[in-house]
Amino acid sequence: MPELPEVEHLRRSLDPVLVGARLHAVTVRRRSVVDRSGAELGDALLSGQTIVATHRRGKQMALEAGNGRALVVQLGMTGSMTIEAGVAPRGMEAKHRHVLWDFSPVNAAGPRGSTPRWRLAFRDPRRFGGLTAYASMDALHQTWSELGPDALTISASDLAAALARARRPIKAALLDQGVLAGVGNIYADESLFAARIHPLRLAAALEHAEVAELARQLRRILSAAVEQGGSTLRDYRDAFGQPGTAVQSHAAYGREGQPCLTCGTPLEGIRVIARATVFCPQCQPRCQDLSTNVGMTVPVQGGRAAARPSRRAK
């Protein structure tokens, strides 16, 4: 599922192709995926406009047009923006393509210098994503100012400020885009594991050193995932259909019941605000006092001795 690294990688792969390109015709096959707030559909979708920049805040990506309008792309669970260079997709790949733009790429000259026509496609089978039109960059920034600071560059002090009044589990706070922008279920679990913080710890009660470590791990894990092209579990592809490889470095997400890569204890699975959550009961103690007692005999609640083999049967 696309989170910040996937969206940023997508933006970086689209940017050189789209900036400077002019969007010709736009085809809307399912207009319910477009929130145009009163604008005419073609205007909302930047028809006829030249793309002058791409932007990102959290999990949202925006295309800025020459006339000042902006179009925000939200990928939701299964959304994608792909470049179709000549060949049209077939089969399942051709389904659920809700909006299609014809455009002339900037850096790709066709035969005898003629400019080929490429296509940009917004596809989203589950339709948790969508496109939102803004009349100006000011209007867009207004909306984006309601998001928390971007997780890719989060500082310890900014994270501390964001969490200071969050009277809820740290994992719930991390997933709230108004607190911190860009983190979803995968990278919430990964960053909490790396920072050795239990997902149910009260956000506002974290020690400053823990918040600083969490900010550091967020930056490290997210930027590494961007470089790896994001995490492809099933659906995610970049602008040219390539999957990301960051899933190979997941230490917690999707590893319930498997041994912790640090201590070997079977990872535990719980649900936090209805999200599947995986953590190490040994490395991420619920009671913060335990983490200061490294080396001592740490009492572990519940019978963790049973390595819950029930789930591994296959």
Added chain:
DNA sequence: CTGGTCTCCTGATCGC
């Protein structure tokens, strides 16, 4: 005000 739960939506997977 805060935070937890529900709802949308489709495809993959599992069990029988």
Added chain:
DNA sequence: TGCGATCAGGAGACCA
């Protein structure tokens, strides 16, 4: 082989 049940979860609506 087929089919129904289950699961995945971002984000906004809704409720305690």
